Amino acid sequence: MTNPLPSEYLAIDAGNTRIKFGRFTFAAGDVLPVCVASGHVMCGQPLPAAALGSPVTGRLQAVLSGSNPPEIERLAREWPDDLAHLAVVTDRTTFPIAVDVESPSRVGLDRLLNAIAALRLRQPGQPVVIVDSGTAVTVDYVNRSGAFAGGAILPGIGMGARALHRYTAMLPLLAAPGIAAAPPEVLGRNTVAAMSSGLYWGHVGAVRELANRIAESDPGDPPRLMLVTGGAGAVVSPHLERSQEWPFLPLQGLVLAYLAGNGG
Ligand SMILES: Nc1ncnc2c1ncn2[C@@H]1O[C@H](COP(=O)(O)OP(=O)(O)OP(=O)(O)O)[C@@H](O)[C@H]1O
Ligand SMILES: CC(C)(CO)[C@@H](O)C(=O)NCCC(=O)O
Ligand SMILES: [K+]
Numbered sequence: 001m002t003n004p005l006p007s008e009y010l011a012i013d014a015g016n017t018r019i020k021f022g023r024f025t026f027a028a029g030d031v032l033p034v035c036v037a038s039g040h041v042m043c044g045q046p047l048p049a050a051a052l053g054s055p056v057t058g059r060l061q062a063v064l065s066g067s068n069p070p071e072i073e074r075l076a077r078e079w080p081d082d083l084a085h086l087a088v089v090t091d092r093t094t095f096p097i098a099v100d101v102e103s104p105s106r107v108g109l110d111r112l113l114n115a116i117a118a119l120r121l122r123q124p125g126q127p128v129v130i131v132d133s134g135t136a137v138t139v140d141y142v143n144r145s146g147a148f149a150g151g152a153i154l155p156g157i158g159m160g161a162r163a164l165h166r167y168t169a170m171l172p173l174l175a176a177p178g179i180a181a182a183p184p185e186v187l188g189r190n191t192v193a194a195m196s197s198g199l200y201w202g203h204v205g206a207v208r209e210l211a212n213r214i215a216e217s218d219p220g221d222p223p224r225l226m227l228v229t230g231g232a233g234a235v236v237s238p239h240l241e242r243s244q245e246w247p248f249l250p251l252q253g254l255v256l257a258y259l260a261g262n263g264g
Contacts, residue, residue, distance in 0.1 A: 006061035009033060009258070010052070010084055011251040013110065014066030014075060016135035017158070018042055018231065021051050022251045023060075026259075031120050033255040035248045043071050052083050060084040063258040066250075067110040087258055094261035098147035107148065111140050113253030115148040117246070118227055120256070122146075126222045129211045131240070132250070133203070133230035135159060139210040143218060152210045157232050160199050171195060180235040203232070204239045211240065 011033075012021045020040045024033035039051055052062070062084040064075055072088060079086045090109060092099075097116050099107060110132065118128040119142065128142040133156060140151030155163065158176035165173040172192065179196045186201060188194030215224045228237040229249040237245040246252070258264070 006059040008036075008060045009255045010060060010062040011254045012047070012062065012064040012066070012075065013113070013250045013254060014043070014064070014068040014071035015110065016043070016068050019045070019047065019066075019071060019075070020251065021047065022248055024248075024251065024255055026255060032117055032252040035251070038248065038251075043068065044074075046078065047075065052080065061258070062086040063089050063254050065089040065109050065113060065254050065257070067108040087262070089254060089258050089261065091261065095257050096260035097142075098145070100143070100147040101150045108138070110134075110250050111138050111151070112148060113250040113257060114138075114227070114229060115140065115142050115253070116256050116260075117249045117253035118142050118225070119146055121227065121244075121246075122225050123222055127215070127218060127224045129214050129224050129226045130249070131207050131211065131226070131228045131230070131233070131236060131243070133157070133207070133228070133232035133236055135231075137203070137207065137230070137232075139207060139214065141214050141218075144220070151214065154206060154210075156230075157199050157203050157235070160202070161195070164195060164199075174199070176232065180232055200235065204236055207236050208240055 009024045011024055018040045022035045022038035024035055026033040076088050095112055114130045114132055118130055122128050125144050127144050130140045132138045135156050137154045137156050138151055141149045143149040161174045161176055164171045174195055179199050184196040184200050186197050188197040226243040228243050228245045233245050237243050
């Protein structure tokens with residue numbers, strides 16, 4: 001008799017600013033793994049014991065991936081061996097998705113994990129635009145045949161805020177969560193308000209332009225599905241027509257990628 005698959009997963013996504021994690025169940029009939037708890041720490045920080053699946057109940061499998069190789073290496077090295085078994089999911093050759101770009105091995109794992117999850121949300125033959133608004137922002141395309149087909153990479157809101165401060169003499173440093181707390185007035189009547197307007201609406205506009213151009217580059221039916229994720233996903237999603245926000249998309253894709261590489 002073969003071992004049953006784990007009943008629960010602890011998925012960990014090491015990004016460029018934060019490490020995001022969540023506990024997931026995934027039962028027959030679920031479209032995607034279902035998040036039952038989630039959290040994050042800044043890069044360089046230890047994961048809290050509770051996040052590591054302590055106490056372990058049932059069969060818990062930990063899975064680790066992301067776009068930050070040194071952080072993945074550190075987390076794997078620091079992993080306590082008395083807890084859930086950890087699988088580092090970085091072997092893209094077993095990922096359940098075709099990758100149709102010049103150098104498939106160079107695509108960020110976070111982009112592929114999003115695309116793997118997107119395949120479960122689309123209708124057959126439906127193309128998908130995926131917006132991931134984090135440290136960097138990606139606007140990616142899963143084509144009608146279900147391949148990751150490339151996309152666009154641009155600076156995130158926080159990076160834009162830091163760049164405005166760093167490369168000018170007079171502009172202050174604004175914090176990204178503050179900028180994104182509420183849609184700012186488009187006409188900023190002081191420096192901070194003008195920077196907030198530019199960072200916020202510039203981000204929304206850039207993402208909308210890219211998403212529209214990507215969709216127009218491959219016209220046809222059925223119309224594209226638009227999925228939004230990432231730390232600033234909640235900022236852009238309300239401004240993008242017919243978009244859906246999936247805050248745990250890369251973590252859900254990570255569980256699927258693990259299962260595909262382990263007979264699931
Ligand atoms: N509450 C928030 N409101 C708005 N923007 C936010 C918020 N939190 C984070 N951000 C933006 O998202 C960025 C970090 O997002 P996120 O945590 O998804 O990325 P990450 O983990 O660093 O990176 P990666 O994209 O590599 O996974 C910040 O730099 C900022 O631009
Ligand atoms: C673009 C980011 C930073 C987005 O997190 C990440 O996916 C990455 O470092 N990618 C490597 C380059 C590429 O995807 O083509
Ligand atoms: K990301």
